[in-house]
Amino acid sequence: MKQHLASALVSVxxxxxxxxxxxxxxxxxxxxxxxxxxxxxxxxxxxxKVVAHSNGWLVIHRTDDTQKPGPVVGHAPLKEGENLxxxxxxxxxxxAGDQLMLMVHGEAGGTQTGIFEYTLGAQxxxxxxxxxxxxxxxxxxx
Numbered sequence: 001m002k003q004h005l006a007s008a009l010v011s012v013x014x015x016x017x018x019x020x021x022x023x024x025x026x027x028x029x030x031x032x033x034x035x036x037x038x039x040x041x042x043x044x045x046x047x048x049k050v051v052a053h054s055n056g057w058l059v060i061h062r063t064d065d066t067q068k069p070g071p072v073v074g075h076a077p078l079k080e081g082e083n084l085x086x087x088x089x090x091x092x093x094x095x096a097g098d099q100l101m102l103m104v105h106g107e108a109g110g111t112q113t114g115i116f117e118y119t120l121g122a123q124x125x126x127x128x129x130x131x132x133x134x135x136x137x138x139x140x141x142x
């Protein structure tokens with residue numbers, strides 16, 4: 001009996017180690033946005049990586065110290081899964097020191113697939129939440 005228990009524990013340990021190695025090899029696939037403070041002089045804002053559970057949008061909102069999403073100032077399409085080096089073209093002037101919220105929005109509820117239809121507070125192509133939290137990060141324009 002002890003030999004079976006020891007064998008089972010070794011199998012579970014090996015399986016856990018293999019799963020962790022695979023996750024490290026493929027990176028974190030939890031929904032999220034990874035970006036740093038950056039220059040907006042070129043008229044874009046970029047995320048190094050965005051993970052989305054479905055096709056949708058990386059939406060750039062103005063924000064401030066309240067950390068609430070404000071008006072949309074840019075967006076870029078996302079595919080389901082891992083998206084690397086996602087650049088959104090800014091549709092308004094953004095100055096150095098402005099805070100920007102890079103947020104994942106879905107492609108649901110609109111009337112046209114592939115056309116960004118969200119306006120602040122609307123349901124169309126709205127923000128994605130995981131455990132009632134927005135999938136986003138905040139950066140400061142340089």
